[in-house]
Amino acid sequence: MQNFVVAIMPFYGFNVLDALVLNLGAVQRGLGRSAYFRVYEALENRYPGGQVDRFEIPNEEVVGYLGEEVYRKLGEDGLAEVETYVTDKDVIIGRTSPPRFLEEISEFGVVKEKRRESSIKVRKGKPGWVDKVLITEAEGGNRLAKVKVRSEMIPEPGDKFSSKHGQKGVVGAIVPEADMPFTAYGLKPDLILNPHSIPSRMTIGHLLEMLTGKAAALKAEVMDGTPFNEVSIEEVRKILKAYGFRPDGKEVFYDGISGEKIEGEIFTGVIAYRRLYHMVAHKIQARARGPVQILTRQPTEGKEKEGGLRFGEMEGETLIGHGAAILLHEKFLEDADKVVELVCENCGVIAINDKIRNRKYCPICKGSKVYPVEMSYGFKLLLDELKALGIYPKLVLADKV
Ligand SMILES: [Zn+2]
Structure with a gap:
């Protein structure tokens, strides 16, 4: 205030x-300036067999080592030093974990333990100064580290x-x-x-x-x-x-x-x-291509998942209204879940593309009169689901105009 x-x-x-x-x-002169705090936590877990996580600066031998640069803000105890500036490229809680599986015994009969990297990094787009570092004990007696990062929020358009x-x-x-x-x-x-x-x-x-x-x-x-x-x-x-x-x-x-x-x-x-709490710096997001959902192969939604902005049914309808066919095609296929599937000319089903034996054939008639057809993966998924219900969806091929 x-x-x-x-x-x-x-x-x-x-x-x-x-x-x-x-x-x-x-x-x-400082009008409207505020601080934003974020707390990062990490546990030193204990595993069956007496193995433990360790807060430390990982060395080169650790599996998944991120490079010297990334750990340079850490102190000897593996935790970031107070009042150092950290960005999303920095680790603020250095931690190593025991290997998932026991390695085979080496020729001298000793088990060489290769530890895994399991450090905590600063969140993307939330750089700041380390405000407080705290070590305490969690339920069950495991060591718990908390690091509080303070970001200075200078007013900008959109706040x-x-x-x-x-x-x-x-x-x-x-x-x-x-x-x-x-x-x-x-x-x-x-x-x-x-x-x-x-x-x-x-x-x-x-x-x-x-x-x-x-x-x-x-x-x-x-x-x-x-x-x-x-x-x-x-x-x-x-x-x-x-x-x-x-x-x-x-x-x-x-x-x-x-x-x-x-x-x-x-x-x-x-x-x-x-x-007020809403600041553009926490909301701004853009993507060209990026992660997709595994079921539908369509782009993910939401900022946390680096998602795309939904171009929905109503937006598509406006493109139809304007007769913008090429843009419509681009938004619903090229930018979304376009696939090219082989279709059998006789049976109208998706054909098999055996890349190992380099053979393309129909799963029903075993014929090789199969042709590539451009479609959305969502449509291919619908065909699969219909087949799972015992329905035979038959595609009729015609020459591309
Ligand atoms: Zn066929």
Whole structure:
């Protein structure tokens, strides 16, 4: 929660539809900055046979060794040092585990234990400083390590801010201080709010807080903002007037880009804003090709699984409506689950492609009159499921137009 100097005015379309405009100068001075914490945990498991996991810096002999670079943030105990900067390329809890199967006995009759790498890395896109490192005991007496990583979140376009009155919005632009509108006193707002956010929502408290905040800032005094005591608006107006401001809170502004006077007075005041949890840095995602589901071979969904953005039935329908056949083909086949299957001309079933014996034949008539057909894997799966139900789906081949 921080007090922002807010002006209620449009700004070159950058604050339409509940978007907010921030002052870059204010952001660089620390406005709206917050910390994001994430805790990573790892256990030293005990296995039957007396073998244990170990927190340590893995050496080259460990199976799955990630390279010296990756472990350079670790201290002697295998845990990252406090206040070091770590990214997704760094291990923060170094750990090795015993081999899954006992290795065969070497010629000297000793079992050479080859340990496995099982370290914990920083999550992708969540770099930060190691804030705290803790070793404790988990249930069952195993050693438990916890490492807390602190990320500094600097406001950027797409981050969410709100006042106490539910006037929430997303940053649409962070404008250089020189381009911000200014008053005759040279004051520039920290945040510009769109006037359309006010009448329909009737958040009178927002306006009252701005006005009272302005008076309190001028007087350098704390004023009561709770609904339990009446703060007379007349009193607030008197204070503003006494300090040479208009009692209605409006001020004349000059355009920071053209330097021209802006027509109409602009309501300006001081109000508490808070940063909300939703931040673009945690949501931004893009993929070209990537992981697919094993059953359908279609791209996975969701950010955690590096998924694609769904181009659904309704979106496909719009392409049909526009007659965009090639784009439709691209979105539903090329970008999704395209396969080329062999189909028997006589029986209309998917044929067998025996790559070892280099033979292509039909599973029913054993004939070799089979032809490649482009289809979606989802359709091939449907054919398989119908066959499993005892239904014979027959494809009729025609010449490709
Ligand atoms: Zn056949």
